Amino acid sequence: MAIPPSQNAFLLVCDALFSAHASPAGHPESSARLQALSHAFSQEPLLRDAVRISPREATLEELTCVHDEKYAIDTLQRLRNGRSGYLEGDTFFSPGTRHAALCAAGASVDLALAVHQRGQATGFAALRPPGHHATQNRAMGFCIFNNVAIAAAQLLQRGQAKRVAILDWDVHHGNGTQDVFYGHPDILFMSIHQSPLYPGSGSIDEIGRGDAPGRILNVPFPPHTKGADYLAALRALFVPLCQQFRPDHILVSAGFDAHHSDPLSAMGLVADDFGAMAQMLRTLADALCQGRLTFLLEGGYQLDALANSAVATLKAALSPSTPVASPPLASPQASEIIRDLQRRIAPFWAPLSPVDNGDRTPRPS
Template structure:
């Protein structure tokens, strides 16, 4: 199976500060993971391009973009307590926002079954007019809005350990985009409660699964099999975008969930079956233990390319969180009943 892979050397020029966990070393770890999986020659490269003003307009107002560009061009600094930029961050952010668009074009034009955008800075915390949580532009949202505007029904599944508050907010009242998040609770940014389900005509198109510390892959698999897949299958998406954060790994220093590289591969293998080949696109989000990040990305790409020949860790079991699945099913039923 042919899988497209987009990354860019300019992503390494974005530096959030000495000792910051969202560092250029993360992409070097991803490259190492691809080598460990034996996929160096298997992935089909796609060159990211900068997102245009018109493409960004769907998500981020021009006033925000002007302010961010000016701040970067003046030398950068701290945008908030977690998020910092340098002069090169502006170009890196444009290329991160445009990577998904370039992969979509390549998927439309070719025979590849899926794509992976190894970008930084990550995106799922970015609001329309606010950078936060290491994120400047919401990369997955830019791609989702482009697909929506051409008539697609877009499912976004986010398995980063942190709730994608930016993505949820941007599509909160949009019935053509279905957002699912499986994340640690309580954890930054403090959003993503199970009762957050969307608004108006989009009520029911937001689905949150807030798991306690220590939740393992068997509980995630139950959530996907019993809650996420049935909800999305009934909604019938035409495209699947995955915010692929790997900080739910049990070794991650910022979070305390219990997943393994094998769990991420299993979840991805199940989720991609929701849509036709060639309509599946993953975006790198978090993941801050470098070895775990490399292993996890390698395992996920292997699941997409060669049915998981590279599996450095088995599935995890025995953690808490089954009550989250039960609550989600109850809320879904109540939402459907009106």
């Protein structure tokens, strides 16, 4: 049955093949994460009727639109040997990693293209290995190929999109995506992350360069930051900048490790906070880019928190656009960080509204 244009379609990548990327015993980035997501999705009537996209391996041409050719070829060669080991300190591989990593990148491209061509759709890829730490020439932090960067670059390279906005709400800085697009005029990238935390980059003064100063945004929040501050960052930065940037597609590096129960971090989000962010993104995508909104899984290591947060995200993203009824108030600490970043990017954008921290004290003008 044809889906009427007013209905928000759900396109899903969720496939057992990613389990072939076998992790060392006890490692938090394991195939149990995708099993938890698959089970949770099967329990939700809204999520059961997804259009499924079968993963296929990315081509070398697709990888090298983001990665150095030498890195891509050398890495594929190392993964071909049928053994297990480490590409670097944190990034393990097993005999099934080559196929899984290539399919994670290929599925990200196909999902983004399918969402883009369909319009008015929500895409979600439950994939591993994750991607946002992988730089142009280096595997890092469980990541081998940068799935979100490859998907964004392919949307541009194939002439599907002129501009793409990427929001990275994984608790760790999206250093790899930043590395790929630092100075790229057609990408707006914002990472909200815990600081200090791995990988240590993503300070507030990293804002891009060259043709595109002010198009990289880093929001380094302290440990125990709550969802209201994430929403304030979206409202004061990502939403108004997208309104100026006019992306054709919004991609999300959707890690769920900012949940308060995640073992690798110390943030204070609950599952519904991810839903509230997704609701804001749905409204934004509907207003700016024909409803094109695609989520690619990054981190998230407490299985219940991962599943509940992903379900909350998708239920909100699949709901009709709704204005946020009462804007959340940012904490004083988060407000200062947001204001600081607004000041740093001010030369490159039209004026932004001040962040609302509830302070109604009259000030001299």
